[in-house]
Amino acid sequence: MSAKGTSLSERQIEVLLAISELSTKAHRNNLRVSQGQEASAYRDLAQEYKRTKVKLESVAEEARKLDEERESLERELGSYEFQLRTSRDRLDHSSGTDYRSLPALRAEIAALEGKVSQYTEEEIGVIDQLETVTQQREALEADLKRQLQEALAAKEALETLRRDISVVDETLQADLAGLKIHLDPEVAALLERVPAQVIDKVAHVVEQACSGCRLRISSILLDQIKRFPSDAHYCEECGRLLLPNGPQAG
Numbered sequence: 084m085s086a087k088g089t090s091l092s093e094r095q096i097e098v099l100l101a102i103s104e105l106s107t108k109a110h111r112n113n114l115r116v117s118q119g120q121e122a123s124a125y126r127d128l129a130q131e132y133k134r135t136k137v138k139l140e141s142v143a144e145e146a147r148k149l150d151e152e153r154e155s156l157e158r159e160l161g162s163y164e165f166q167l168r169t170s171r172d173r174l175d176h177s178s179g180t181d182y183r184s185l186p187a188l189r190a191e192i193a194a195l196e197g198k199v200s201q202y203t204e205e206e207i208g209v210i211d212q213l214e215t216v217t218q219q220r221e222a223l224e225a226d227l228k229r230q231l232q233e234a235l236a237a238k239e240a241l242e243t244l245r246r247d248i249s250v251v252d253e254t255l256q257a258d259l260a261g262l263k264i265h266l267d268p269e270v271a272a273l274l275e276r277v278p279a280q281v282i283d284k285v286a287h288v289v290e291q292a293c294s295g296c297r298l299r300i301s302s303i304l305l306d307q308i309k310r311f312p313s314d315a316h317y318c319e320e321c322g323r324l325l326l327p328n329g330p331q332a333g
């Protein structure tokens with residue numbers, strides 16, 4: 084690919100190189116904000132916080148269920164205790180009762196005593212579980228509080244970096260705009276043809292390869308560059324503008 088007829092002056096090449104350098108610097112700065120260690124530290128801490136929050140919610144749910152179970156056991160225990168008291172009262176005041184019904188009453192009391200001790204044991208078991216879950220919950224709450232503070236501090240650090248970089252970027256963008264004024268319209272048009280995703284728009288031919296993408300340049304293009312050394316040519320692989328007679332040209 085070549086743009087025959089558009090030859091580049093030394094001055095235009097200088098401006099193109101300066102533009103490419105500043106664009107690369109600005110791009111690196113932006114990457115530093117979005118992918119630098121501050122950004123990844125914040126992402127990691129925020130994820131850790133979310134994970135702990137989910138864990139805490141499930142432990143809190145477990146505690147809620149255990150508490151419900153305890154309440155239900157307590158109600159049933161209360162009911163058996165009441166029945167037991169009533170039956171014992173009947174036994175205590177059994178003088179007028181038919182003596183034949185006494186063994187049944189005693190059996191009933193024994194059964195109720197069994198229920199009371201069974202439900203008491205069950206309730207104690209649930210209370211023990213609740214204590215363990217409550218300890219887990221308190222530990223998770225402490226973790227969550229610490230992780231929130233760490234995440235907020237990391238966010239603050241990222242915001243500070245973003246602000247600092249944005250100040251630097253403003254200067255870079257102003258310098259870039261200033262440089263672009265010195266670009267001839269036809270040279271600016273050449274730059275427009277370089278794919279948008281390529282940040283450093285210009286490259287040199289170094290040892291028969293493009294200094295931008297480091298891929299070999301075809302013999303046809305090398306021949307054209309040799310025949311029209313002051314014309315603008317584009318790398319067939321990455322689309323960068325290949326500058327003639329650059330400082331690294333070879």
Ligand SMILES: [Zn+2]
Pocket residue numbers: 286293294295296297298318319320321322323
């Ligand atoms: Zn290339």
